[in-house]
Amino acid sequence: MSADLQLGASFRDPSGFVFRKNGVLLRQVNRPYLESLKRLTDSGLYGELTEAGLLIPHTEVGIENAFSDEAVAVLKPERISTISYPYEWCFSQLKDAALTTLRIQSIAMKHGMSLKDASAYNIQFHHGGPVFIDTLSFEPYDESSPWKPYRQFCQHFLAPLVLMSFVDIRLSRLAASYIDGIPLDLASSLSSSHTRFKPGIGMHLHLHARMQAKNADAGTKKETRGGFGKNALLGLIDSLQSTIEGLKWKPEGTEWADYYSDTNYSDAAMIAKHKLVAEYLGAVSPAPNIVWDLGANNGEFSAVSTSMGFQTVAWDIDPAAVEKNYLQRRADKLMLPLVQDLTNPSPSIGWALRERDSLIERGPANAMLVLALIHHLAIGNNVPLLEIASFLARAGEWLVIEFVPKDDSQVQRLLASREDVFPDYTQEQFEASFQGRFTVIKKDSVPGTVRTLYLMKRRAS
Amino acid sequence: MKKLNRALNIALACGCLLTICQSANAYIDAGSGSYLLQILFAGLLGGLYFAKTAFGNLKAAVVRRASMHKSDDSASHVR
Missing domain, CATH: 1.10.510 (Transferase(Phosphotransferase); domain 1)
Incomplete structure (x- = not known):
């Protein structure tokens, strides 16, 4: 019983609740719901909904797995790889x-x-x-x-x-x-x-x-x-x-929605970066169950990850970019595009702050892609490099990260309308800041650009 | 079908406007207004749904009959 944990998201319903037993998610069914559960199955509703992919399928496990004495049945639902809100x-x-x-x-x-x-x-x-x-x-x-x-x-x-x-x-x-x-x-x-x-x-x-x-x-x-x-x-x-x-919304006009038609990458450089990202992800060992692409935009590089068979969450701040990703890659069953502001990530909310988990509580990811993002955090949002390294070490174990130096035209664009108060934003400082949290496994220049790609592994704490 | 939907929606809007009422400040009982709204519109919603399905069925029957005639005609030409 000590390994069991009732989850904070399902305490309101007297019919039952979800809990974890030895890391496995189970759903306890209480006596008041027994008749309805039988009807769900006997009426054929459960079968029709699960066959259509509309309801999560479950298997019934023994009552000895129950969390409390009120239980009349315990269900083990198919696992959802990432909970989103x-x-x-x-x-x-x-x-x-x-x-x-x-x-x-x-x-x-x-x-x-x-x-x-x-x-x-x-x-x-x-x-x-x-x-x-x-x-x-x-x-x-x-x-x-x-x-x-x-x-x-x-x-x-x-x-x-x-x-x-x-x-x-x-x-x-x-x-x-x-x-x-x-x-x-x-x-x-x-x-x-x-x-x-x-x-x-x-x-x-x-x-x-x-x-x-x-x-x-x-x-x-x-x-x-x-x-x-x-x-x-x-x-x-x-x-x-x-x-x-009848409700419509067209994804256009935001800063990031047309990002890939407005980058400083040549076609050859983009192809080279695709290859490097695939090579780095392939070097993650063991192969990741879940990859988070932070600042994924429309999922261009998340798709590299899903093409390698990895479940990938493509987080981005821009609802238009996420909309485009969702509409364009619906057929990709490994892709989950989601909106996320990394400078103010989803917090824990609800009763006792336990009903909905924060971004970090839903991690850590086995591997993360952090491509063309660091300058937006460090220069666009004044987040020190050490802070970025510390956050990423909490969020995941392996890291494919791109350093974008000051002489890159995208960084120049960020600095065009503001004073450069970032003397520490250098490649040397970047490496020094991440060294305390991560070990560099691979490092390559991205051909045709001034950028550098790193594969890092989190240090054991 | 689109025209019928539009006509039904306009009828629904007229119903909404006829029954619109002033807001009042009171302690919130989350379900009461929702229940009453449904009861108020039960006849209209049910009627519109009946009309829509009846029209859909009628249209499907006409299309089916027309296509049967067409295939009968082409079969007689083959002979």
């Missing part, structure tokens, strides 16, 4: 997650079941696409009742998508401040006024927000039973689906 997803990832949730609700109704919650955190990206991970979120469908997770769905999916689509793509970050979704009154007041006249958004966001405020203390649940039918719920789901499908 809605505030790290690009527009199309959040949209796909929303449509997946609605599709699951429609299929569940065919089998006499319904979702009892519709949290965006119930979706993860697995093998390149969205998958529902909370096996305990299904309950028998009560035809007389409205859709219980309607408010939650609108807060977790519709509100951020409307804000991203009509106001500013960066408002996806609001989801990190509101763990149960963006309050509808807030989203309604932030949205541009013409969205009120769009039928779906008008009803599901604006009117919904007003109804919530007006009936806040009405206590309506008991009174509303018997007033809703199956056709009405199908209509609601259909209306939400067409509203979400």
Whole structure:
């Protein structure tokens, strides 16, 4: 029992929770959920959803693995390589997650079941696409009742998508401040006024927000039973689906979205860098299970990693670059593009800071690509080289890192509008700063450039 | 189908505007407004969904019938 650890993300649901036993993730099912679990399987819903890749498959393991006495079953879900959160997803990832949730609700109704919650955190990206991970979120469908997770769905999916689509793509970050979704009154007041006249958004966001405020203390649940039918719920789901499908955002105009058409690399230099990166990744031993590409832009070099068979998370600060990566490489099942500001990485959030893990808590990565990034951290954001080395040593074990010197045109561009207060930004200082944390295994000039690529291994602490 | 969707959406918007109400400051009970909104629109949502599926089925039946006629015609030409 001492090796067991209940995870902070799933304590709210009396149906069960997830925990780790000897490093393996398990899901305990409590007595109140037993009937629903049987129905999930016997109705054929579990089979249809898992075959379609919409629900994470599980195997049942012995009850002796239970975390506590309330358990009636213990499930071992298929492992998700990297947990990500809605505030790290690009527009199309959040949209796909929303449509997946609605599709699951429609299929569940065919089998006499319904979702009892519709949290965006119930979706993860697995093998390149969205998958529902909370096996305990299904309950028998009560035809007389409205859709219980309607408010939650609108807060977790519709509100951020409307804000991203009509106001500013960066408002996806609001989801990190509101763990149960963006309050509808807030989203309604932030949205541009013409969205009120769009039928779906008008009803599901604006009117919904007003109804919530007006009936806040009405206590309506008991009174509303018997007033809703199956056709009405199908209509609601259909209306939400067409509203979400109608939301668009085009990735353009940001600083990084067109980065690779605006670099100082010649074609030959780019090819040489591809080769070097592949050679360095191939030298990582043992072969990495997970690679983090930090500052991945549109995933140009993350794709080198996935082509070698490595699960790769392509982190980038720019939602447009991440969107492009996601849309262009959907077929690449090893690629996971995510939005991440490395100067202010995702923190631990939620109750007792245990509900959602920080970036570092989801590591360490076996290997990291840090290409054409160091000058943005050191010069663009004034982060000392020693600090960068220290952070990277916490984030991963192996490091493929590119040093970009001051005479590189991209660094010159950074320095063009500011005073050069970086006398320590030299290749010698870079090597000295990383020496305390990493051992240099390989070092090569990138042909056709003034840059140098390093393969480093973290020193044993 | 797109035109029908648009017409249905406009009907839904009219419903929204007719029932729009003023906000009030009160303690937040997260579910009440959401439940009431669904109840209020149950008939409209159900009706629109019924109309949409009925139109879809009708359209599919017409297309099926038309394609059957076409294949019958081409079969008679072969003979």
